[in-house]
Amino acid sequence: MAEDLPDEFDVVVIGTGMPESILAAAFARIGQSVLHIDRNGYYSGQWASFSLKAIEEWVKESQAPEEVYISEVKTDGEQVMLHLKDNSYHKYKLQFHISDPEPELEEKKEGVKNIADGSQEKDSNKIDLDQDPGDNVEKEKEKLELEPESTDFNQAQTSPENLKDVDETNESNENNVESGTQNSLEDKPPEPTPNVDNAASDVKDTKPTTDKPSSPLWTESKLRKEWRKFNLDLSPKLLYCGGSMVELLITSDIAKYCEFKTVSRMLTLMDGKLKKVPCSRADVFSSKDVSMIEKRMMMKFLTFCVDFEKHEEDYKEFMEKPYKEYLEHQKLSKNVIHFIQHAISMTSDSTPTPEGLKKTQKFLHSLGRYGNTAFLWPLYGSGEMPQSFCRMCAVFGGVYCLRTPAASLVVNSDNVCTGVVMTTGKQIKCKRLVMENSYAPDSYIDSVSNRLVNRGILVTDRSIMAADDPHQLSLLRIPDSSDEEHPTTLLELPAASMMCPTGLYVVHLTKEANNESQSPEESLQSVVTKLFKDSDIDSTSEDGSRQIVWSLYFQQKINVGGQSSSAPSNVILVPGPGPEIDIDHAVTIARKIFEEVMPGEDFLPRPPNPEDIIYVDEEETQVTQDSEKTEFSETFQGSGDDSSQTTQPDSIDNDHADQSSETKATNGSGKSDVPSNSSDIQNSAEEISESIEKCVIEEKMEPATS
The missing domain is CATH 3.50.50.60 (FAD/NAD(P)-binding domain)
Structure with a gap:
């Protein structure tokens, strides 16, 4: 090549x-x-x-x-x-945390089909309530080759993707799945076309059963069989809804190549418990984790951050001081400081005040542009x-x-x-x-600019925080008491983000490292222990922990x-x-x-609309230009000194115009390259115009090629 x-x-x-x-x-x-x-x-x-x-x-x-x-x-x-x-990459550790059951035990289990045959366990009387019933419908629809709708900037939609209608020939298959879902609900009428949005609300009043499944839901062979449905990022990145990337995608018209989903859940870890961060005005006043006094002081401070540049006198003394000290100076409560520092601005204890205010402002400017969120996630990674x-x-x-x-x-x-x-x-x-x-x-x-980043990719069988809607994307920033300058960022992605099969979650862990002595797994172990092995984190789980089915740790050296x-x-x-x-x-x-x-050049301007582009043959264009030039030359040659004749081409003497045009348009052999009179010129121009129009129509009728 x-x-x-x-x-x-x-x-x-x-x-x-x-x-x-x-x-x-x-x-x-x-x-x-x-x-x-x-x-x-x-x-x-x-x-x-x-x-x-x-x-x-x-x-x-x-x-x-x-x-x-x-x-x-x-x-x-x-x-x-x-x-x-x-x-750039070092210290890899890839591991499957599950294994295939022994063949003898597998044969004794009733109602469980061999995964190698490509079949799944079906039991209309038993539903895993940790998983949304809509997921069972979604699995069946994936077999029918249905695709979820997705978000793009042209439509500015950020609601979760709805499943498309099932073909009439497959309605019987869908009804079988719905009947299994219906048996787990109390007095719920059957729904003809369930979707992802309302499926979560159907089970919010049900109680989880204590019966454990007779066999593990995921095995290594089943996980490997679903390998195409995974999209695992080496460096997962979000987009601020009001950030420079979103603006560039819109102005350059590159947004048409992308699809997005909102990060609808901002979490934080307080007192050993996961809590949802109140971001918008509605969230602040509806939150049960913030008192009424704290709600008022939080709203007052966030309102100030929206246009803090206009009030420089309020933070002038803290220009060289940490943002945390400025928050404490504002007499904010401990809870409010935690929410603002670790969830909204995502700053460390040493972040300067101006930088902290700018990050808070950027978050607030992004909030509400595409729903009640400040971040977007690109589908498929x-x-x-x-x-x-x-x-x-x-x-x-x-x-x-x-x-x-x-x-x-x-x-x-x-x-x-x-x-x-x-x-x-x-x-x-x-x-x-x-x-x-x-x-x-x-x-x-x-070499002075080199930085080390420890990364972990986990595949789990349930979310870090149970919710009515299992399709929410979650963002969590966890401070490290032993390394306050480098907190751990956690991003949890469900199947709706097109990152993994239904029923699984992809969790990305990112933490900047101080030195190369500590392995990535050791650096991130404290967070993994808190969220996936500590029974006090989530009391809604059967055993208080999420099972990790697959993991990869590695270290990345970055020149910044x-x-x-x-x-x-x-x-x-x-x-x-x-x-x-x-x-x-x-x-x-x-x-x-x-x-x-490239000084003076536009940076990725919007390209022209293909429908507005007219493709013209160069030879036809040259003939058109010559015809126009000859017609004007006739006008000026035949006008004499009478200026009124210049603006009235119809009054030109045809005989004189013919002589003038022949004089200007003859080539070396004495032959004329253009028509001999104005009527012929007009007819020729009309023919060229029709030819160009026909060329444009044929161009539009040609199928687009990628």
Whole structure:
């Protein structure tokens, strides 16, 4: 594939992560020729989302040693070798916490079918009440190949996805599922078309049974069989509803490539209990965890934060002091300070006051834009976001090649990069090069900027906090008493987020590390113990704990933007994903770089509507222009000194006009290239107009190709 590429591009982009994909789209949008390559066989790089099988393969490939490439290509400058493998990840630990039952015991169990046959246990008299009855309907509808509706910016809808209607030929199957659900309810009439939204309300008054299932719901073989339904993020990121990423998606019209779901539940851990954080005015006054006095002081402070810049005198003395001290100075209660610091602003004890106020303001500005939430989650994972910008780049002529490693850069004596050399030996020249940090040689990286992030991905069989609606996405930030500067961020994603099969949850844990001595599992163990093994956390569970069925821990080394002075002047390094929960930082980096290298150019403006574009043949356009030029020349030639004739073309003497037009339109052979009189000119123009109109109609009738 690399051998078929052109020999020169304006910009070569190495890596398909978030910042570099935004830049690739921005360069292509203004007419630059862009080559976008990646050494991996998948998009998004360190921002990628994997299926269960793919993430196991990723772990194996990441632990393999890096290959050494020896170039035999002769170039005009020095060759600087690049990394052919991402060395940012370390200390992996992947584990299945469940196993398959023994064959002898499996044969003795009645009513349970072998998972290998692809069947499921069906019992109309027994329903797992920890799971919403709507999930049983949803499972049956998945067999019927139904797809849930999803949120997009064009419709500005953020309610949970409703299931589409079932075909009449499959109504009997759905009725069987509904009958099983009906038997577990008290005096509930059957519903013809249940949906996700109202299914949770059907069981809120039922009491959980103490009967335990006769066999584990999930086994390793069943989990592996559902591997396609998993989308596990290496770096999960949310979008502030009022953040820069949402604004960019709207203004650039890239929102049409994305689907989102709201993060409807903000949680916090107080006194060993999980509690829902009151964010909006309605939440504050309806919360039972906040007293009436606390409600008033909380609303007063949040109202101040909305436009705190106008009241600088109120926080001027705390410009260099921590945000927590400023909250205490406002005489807020302990509960209110906890909600604001750890849930709304998500700040640490050392965060400066101006930064804390800005984060609080950003949260409040995002609240209510797409429902009673401040965050959006991209369906199918954060890895979909870079791909959306790659699509925009491809629309405007960008060339994409996966599994195409760049072996080296070609740098001349002026320390300017003139091109790249592929592992196939193909040399491509470029004027500018954008590269993700993990590709760059060590000499180009400022080691002072390195940060360590411990990440954990858990698959559990129930939510961390029981609720009527099992489809809620939850966000939780947990302070660490032993490391107050680096709290743990927890993001729980149900099946409605398109991250896992129905009945399971994906839990992402993220914590910045102080040093490399502690393993990721040890760093996150205290949170896992509190939420998944401590019986005092959730009294609604049978045994007070959630079962972890699968887990992966790993550590990531991140360069957050340091580029050494030894790097060529036209090489741009962009960082990977950091520990922050939102994605706006990538937009800030990409916009800053683009404005520096392309001053005066628009950053990802909205593309024209395809229906408004008229495609015209160049030869027909030239004929039209010549015809118009001849007609005007006749007008001026025949007008003489009478100015009134200039504005009245009908009064021109035809004989004189014919002579004038023939004089101006004759070529070297004396033959005229245009019609000989004005009536012929008009007829010719009408024919051209009809031809152009016909061309446009045929263009619109052609089917769209992706």
